[in-house]
Amino acid sequence: MTSFTADDVSAVTANVEGMRDTLITLSHEISADPELSYDEHRAAARCADLLEQNGFEVERASYGQPTSFAARLGSGDTHIVICAEYDALPGVGHACGHNIIAASGLGAGMALAPLLDAANMRLTVLGTHAEEVGGGKVELIDAGAFDDADVALMMHPTPYDDYGPKSLACEEWIVVHKGRASHASGAPELGLNALDGVIAGYNNISLLRQSFRKYQQVHGVIVDGGKAPNVIPERAEASYYLRAVNSEDLEDLRTRVRACLEGAATATGTTVEISVNGYVYESLKPHEKLVATFTEACDAIGREFFPDPSGEELGGSTDFGNVSQRIPGLHADLAVYCSPAVNHQHEFAAACISPDGDKSMLDAAKALALTALAVAADPAMVKQ
Ligand SMILES: [Zn+2]
Numbered sequence: 001m002t003s004f005t006a007d008d009v010s011a012v013t014a015n016v017e018g019m020r021d022t023l024i025t026l027s028h029e030i031s032a033d034p035e036l037s038y039d040e041h042r043a044a045a046r047c048a049d050l051l052e053q054n055g056f057e058v059e060r061a062s063y064g065q066p067t068s069f070a071a072r073l074g075s076g077d078t079h080i081v082i083c084a085e086y087d088a089l090p091g092v093g094h095a096c097g098h099n100i101i102a103a104s105g106l107g108a109g110m111a112l113a114p115l116l117d118a119a120n121m122r123l124t125v126l127g128t129h130a131e132e133v134g135g136g137k138v139e140l141i142d143a144g145a146f147d148d149a150d151v152a153l154m155m156h157p158t159p160y161d162d163y164g165p166k167s168l169a170c171e172e173w174i175v176v177h178k179g180r181a182s183h184a185s186g187a188p189e190l191g192l193n194a195l196d197g198v199i200a201g202y203n204n205i206s207l208l209r210q211s212f213r214k215y216q217q218v219h220g221v222i223v224d225g226g227k228a229p230n231v232i233p234e235r236a237e238a239s240y241y242l243r244a245v246n247s248e249d250l251e252d253l254r255t256r257v258r259a260c261l262e263g264a265a266t267a268t269g270t271t272v273e274i275s276v277n278g279y280v281y282e283s284l285k286p287h288e289k290l291v292a293t294f295t296e297a298c299d300a301i302g303r304e305f306f307p308d309p310s311g312e313e314l315g316g317s318t319d320f321g322n323v324s325q326r327i328p329g330l331h332a333d334l335a336v337y338c339s340p341a342v343n344h345q346h347e348f349a350a351a352c353i354s355p356d357g358d359k360s361m362l363d364a365a366k367a368l369a370l371t372a373l374a375v376a377a378d379p380a381m382v383k384q
């Protein structure tokens with residue numbers, strides 16, 4: 001297998017280490033200034049500015065998305081796209097560590113910049129907005145952002161190393177029950193309680209859970225449960241995520257959850273409207289050769305593999321799944337050594353700006369850059 005050379009390892013290591021303080025500052029600044037999906041204006045600008053200062057040609061608000069950007073450099077034959085996420089979560093801030101994704105993606109891109117001509121490589125660092133909610137990469141796919149890319153690469157911080165993780169397909173449902181308001185004490189017989197519709201649907205799904213197929217999941221929250229106890233709620237709303245290991249299991253889940261919600265409407269005399277929010281997140285399809293190359297790159301830079309002691313875990317979803325179903329993709333999970341803390345906890349946000357988090361960010365920048373060089377040296381490895 002053609003791969004990167006020892007000279008590549010020295011050059012990439014020196015280039016990333018030369019930017020160490022800049023990258024750590026970027027990562028910490030994004031973490032300290034969390035912005036939700038579709039609102040990541042300052043994070044996108046921080047990244048775009050830095051790439052511009054480092055010689056990239058930067059298109060802001062690229063592909064019709066106000067908080068995306070495309071930073072391009074080089075004119076070689078192999079086109080590598082490196083994805084940089086930077087959105088945060090409500091309440092817990094950068095508890096998914098997307099600050100590390102952004103900084104490592106930029107680090108890889110800027111480390112590659114002086115090497116592009118010799119490597120016959122063309123590079124795009126793509127600012128990918130709205131990963132936590134919505135599915136920004138689906139919008140970027142639809143707008144052609146990956147059309148002429150040979151591969152797409154990114155990392156994600158996690159409690160343990162897994163360079164070729166799988167993920168679940170996922171779809172968000174907005175469920176609205178409507179009934180009829182009435183005086184809850186004076187004339188309850190004239191009301192139709194929409195909150196009861198939501199509660200009955202929630203309970204039906206809980207009863208269904210015992211017969212879920214492996215990796216089918218539903219989790220939900222009630223986002224509108226009425227306004228006052230003495231008014232029978234005429235409207236109530238819930239939000240559910242439906243997840244499954246593949247699209248067939250997801251379709252099976254849709255059918256059965258829909259029956260739960262319609263049954264609840266019948267039982268309570270309410271109506272139910274179900275709508276899909278955002279896009280379907282497809283499952284990740286790890287490209288074996290990219291995973292093997294990234295693993296080699298981690299060995300070459302002296303990163304010791306740190307796997308989950310409980311064995312392979314499957315959970316969560318990412319819109320990079322959609323990318324990986326279309327072109328060869330790598331979504332490498334790198335430990336920030338935070339166990340028992342996990343993604344979406346306050347402690348995880350802290351781990352992603354700790355010295356261990358910074359180290360994994362720099363490791364990822366190096367290993368992503370080396371993987372890109374290996375692909376450019378042997379483009380056939382990603383062509384079937
Ligand atoms: Zn994430």
Ligand SMILES: [Zn+2]
Pocket residue numbers: 096132343344
């Ligand atoms: Zn997340």
